[in-house]
């Protein structure tokens with residue numbers, strides 16, 4: 001698996017330090033509220049579990065699974081809900097936890113859905129942001145790292161369902177997906 005990585009961009013330690021920093025900011029900003037924290041599966045599963053441990057306000061969690069990449073390094077442009085939330089978002093302060101914003105299509109679709117369902121507020125935290133590839137105008141409220149225009153894997157992010165279990169984030173060698 002490691003042999004398929006061209007370059008490690010951020011180590012496990014650097015990621016943990018950033019997650020702690022984001023948790024501290026969110027704890028201060030959500031003081032006195034009881035957010036519904038939504039994990040966007042599958043990619044955000046590791047970030048979500050690390051992040052909620054460093055948020056100190058009472059919160060609830062739920063999961064939504066969406067997919068648009070499949071076994072490709074480019075978005076299909078069609079965002080599919082594979083698993084919906086178990087709870088209603090009506091009147092709730094929602095915090096969407098994403099692993100990466102790339103074209104922005106997944107998130108703009110999700111924000112529309114959650115606003116349409118009557119949430120009180122929708123806030124977005126993403127660990128990684130790849131602004132070079134944006135197809136829609138979208139800025140996260142909180143972000144960890146800005147990435148170059150390369151296909152990355154690890155810390156939850158996959159290519160064709162592989163590499164999610166790498167503890168760091170790295171650039172996938174193009175020959176892996178070009179063959």
Ligand SMILES: O=P(O)(O)OC[C@H]1O[C@H](OP(=O)(O)OP(=O)(O)O)[C@H](O)[C@@H]1O
Pocket residue numbers: 040041042043044066067068069070075098099100101102103104105106107157158
């Ligand atoms: O900004 P975008 O171009 O929409 O890309 C970002 C989305 O793509 C990935 O999900 P994917 O569809 O690969 O599903 P997965 O999380 O199950 O891997 C990633 O986890 C984000 O949710």
Ligand SMILES: [Mg+2]
Pocket residue numbers: 043069070157158159
């Ligand atoms: Mg994926």
